[in-house]
Amino acid sequence: MATVIYAVLFYSATLALVGGLGLRVWQYAGTPAPLRIPTTPAPITRGGAALRVGREVVLFQSLFKSNKWIWLFGWVFHVTLAAVLLRHLRYFLQPVPAFVAVIQPFGTLLGMIMVGALAALFARRILVDRVRYISGPSDYLMLALILAIGLSGLTLNFVARTDIVETKAFFLGLMLFDWRPLPTDPALLVHLALVAALMIVFPFSKLLHAPGVFFSPSRYQADNTRERRHAPPARLEAAVRRG
Numbered sequence: 001m002a003t004v005i006y007a008v009l010f011y012s013a014t015l016a017l018v019g020g021l022g023l024r025v026w027q028y029a030g031t032p033a034p035l036r037i038p039t040t041p042a043p044i045t046r047g048g049a050a051l052r053v054g055r056e057v058v059l060f061q062s063l064f065k066s067n068k069w070i071w072l073f074g075w076v077f078h079v080t081l082a083a084v085l086l087r088h089l090r091y092f093l094q095p096v097p098a099f100v101a102v103i104q105p106f107g108t109l110l111g112m113i114m115v116g117a118l119a120a121l122f123a124r125r126i127l128v129d130r131v132r133y134i135s136g137p138s139d140y141l142m143l144a145l146i147l148a149i150g151l152s153g154l155t156l157n158f159v160a161r162t163d164i165v166e167t168k169a170f171f172l173g174l175m176l177f178d179w180r181p182l183p184t185d186p187a188l189l190v191h192l193a194l195v196a197a198l199m200i201v202f203p204f205s206k207l208l209h210a211p212g213v214f215f216s217p218s219r220y221q222a223d224n225t226r227e228r229r230h231a232p233p234a235r236l237e238a239a240v241r242r243g
C-alpha cells in the first residue's frame with residue numbers, strides 16, 4: 001500500500017516540480033526588461049555581467065556586501081544542501097559515479113552543518129525584531145520544511161536506519177516504470193513525504209529565487225548605456241501606443 005501511495009506521490013510531485021518550474025522559467029524569459037537598470041558599479045561588457053551573475057550564484061556576493069552573518073549561514077546552508085543532494089544521487093544512479101562516491105563519507109557531517117545553518121537562519125527570523133516584523137508564514141514554512149527534511153534524514157542516519165538498497169530499488173523502479181516495494185520505516189516515510197511536499201510547493205514559493213537570480217536585470221545587465229542605444233522592443237512600443 002505504501003509503495004503505491006508513494007509511487008503516485010512522487011510521480012505527481014515530479015510533474016508539479018518540472019512542469020511548474022518550466023512554466024515559471026518560460027514566464028520569466030518572456031517578461032520584457034525595457035530599461036537598463038544594472039546596480040552600479042556594474043560590468044560594462046556582457047562577459048563581465050555573466051561573471052557577475054556567476055559570482056552571485058556561487059559566492060552570494062551582494063549578500064556578502066550587505067550582511068556578513070546572513071551571508072555566512074545562508075552560504076553554508078546552500079553549499080551543504082548542494083553536497084547533500086549530490087550525495088543523494090546514489091539513490092538514482094546505477095552505477096554510482098565517482099564524484100558521488102567521494103562525497104559519501106562526509107554525508108552525516110554535511111547534514112548536521114546544513115541543519116545547524118538552517119536553525120541559525122530560523123533563530124534570526126524569530127529573535128531579530130526587524131526581521132520578525134517583515135517575516136510572513138511562508139518564510140517560516142519553507143525553513144521549517146527543509147529543517148524537518150534534514151532532521152528526518154539525520155534520524156535515518158543515527159536513530160532508525162532503513163534499508164537503503166531497497167530504497168534505491170524503489171526509486172530506480174519508479175524511473176523505469178517497474179515498481180519495487182518501498183521500505184515502510186516511519187522515518188523514511190516521513191522524510192520522503194516532506195521531500196514530495198517540498199517538490200510540490202517549490203514552483204509556487206519564495207524558493208523560486210534559485211532560477212530567478214538568472215533573470216534579474218539588476219544583475220545580468222551590462223552597464224553599456226553610453227556605448228549602445230537601448231530602444232524598447234518593437235512589440236513593447238506597439239503595446240504602449242495601443243495604450
Ligand code: HEM
Nearest residue numbers: 084087088091107108111149150153154156157164167195
Ligand atoms: C526522493 C528523494 C530523497 C530520498 C530517496 C532520500 C533518502 C534518504 C535516506 C535513505 C537517507 C539516510 C542515508 C543513510 O542512511 O545513509 C537520507 C538522509 C538525508 N537526507 Fe534525504 N532523501 C531524499 C531527498 C532529500 C532532500 C531533498 C533533502 C534536503 C532538502 C534531504 C536531506 C537529507 C539529509 C540532510 C540527510 C542526512 C545526511 C545524509 O545522509 O546525507 N534528502 N535521505
